[in-house]
Amino acid sequence: MGCYPSRIKQRFPGYDGPIELASQTSFTVSEVEALFEMFKDISGSMADDGLISKEEFQLALFKNSQKENLFANRIFELFDLKHRGAIDFGDFVKSLNVFHPNTSLDEKVNFEFKLYDLDDTGFIERKEVKQMLDALQKESEMRLSDATVEAILDKTFQDIDGNQDGKIDKDEWINFVSRRPSLMKIMTLPYLKEVTTTFPSFVFNSEVDDIAT
Known part of the structure; x- marks a missing residue:
């Protein structure tokens, strides 16, 4: 052997x-x-x-x-x-x-951030979140109006983008998921x-x- x-x-x-x-x-x-x-x-x-x-x-x-x-x-x-x-x-x-x-929460948070940072820029940008929404609509055959999509994007960035620069950085993401731990369930x-x-x-x-x- x-x-x-x-x-x-x-x-x-x-x-x-x-x-x-x-x-x-x-x-x-x-x-x-x-x-x-x-x-x-x-x-x-x-x-x-x-x-x-x-x-x-x-x-x-x-x-x-x-x-x-x-x-x-x-x-x-x-x-x-x-x-x-x-x-x-x-x-x-x-x-x-x-x-x-048994993997640390920090590693899980970092991976999930990279998952949503589609262009590998180190930020989650509005266009990337819109891509995700469009993909979810396609998968679920759900149809949202353009106005509804924009309203969701506005609310998302209002909640997460603390400095309101139009993009979500790693620290803002960590702060966001720490307030909503249920978002990390998919990472285990x-x-x-x-x-x-x-x-x-x-x-x-x-x-x-x-x-x-």
């Missing part, structure tokens, strides 16, 4: 072992190994290249590789840590880590602490056993 990790590295480009990833994240070694089973399912759904493409990511979320979604696209961009148009296993675990129940996925029961087959090919022997 000693060559098992090297075979994985050949098949999965950029593969980081479970011990290394556990040391860098809130996941245990067992949870990382279970996540590898999830990763293999997703990365092999359309092409057996050991990476998750944008289409495979969308397929995993929507059961449809062609469905466009602003938030799914943005999450894919943030998960693609190496900016190569695909997610490797290390990217996958390190990015999912922000949703782990409790099942990530139960992932070993969802993907138990890691027990049969554990890399930790290989190292121990």
Whole structure:
């Protein structure tokens, strides 16, 4: 079994072992190994290249590789840590880590801010919030008048943009979510602490056993 990790590295480009990833994240070694089973399912759904493409990511979320979604696209961009148009296993675990129940609130707040900062300017601007509203309307088939959309934007920036400069900076965002903690609920996925029961087959090919022997 000693060559098992090297075979994985050949098949999965950029593969980081479970011990290394556990040391860098809130996941245990067992949870990382279970996540590898999830990763293999997703990365092999359309092409057996050991990476998750944008289409495979969308397929995993929507059961449809062609469905466009602003938030799914943005999450894919943030998960693609190496900016190569695909997610490797290390990217996958390190990015999912922000949703782990044991990850700090600061990391969750920072990720959510980046999620809404669509243009990566360090600010959430009015046009970006409008993009999100338009995307939500499209997804829900809800139709709001232009006047209603503008009223929502006005109220949003009145509540969050403390210095009224027309954009939301990191400090203003932190202040806003601290007053509305319910907004952070989407940043924690409790099942990530139960992932070993969802993907138990890691027990049969554990890399930790290989190292121990």
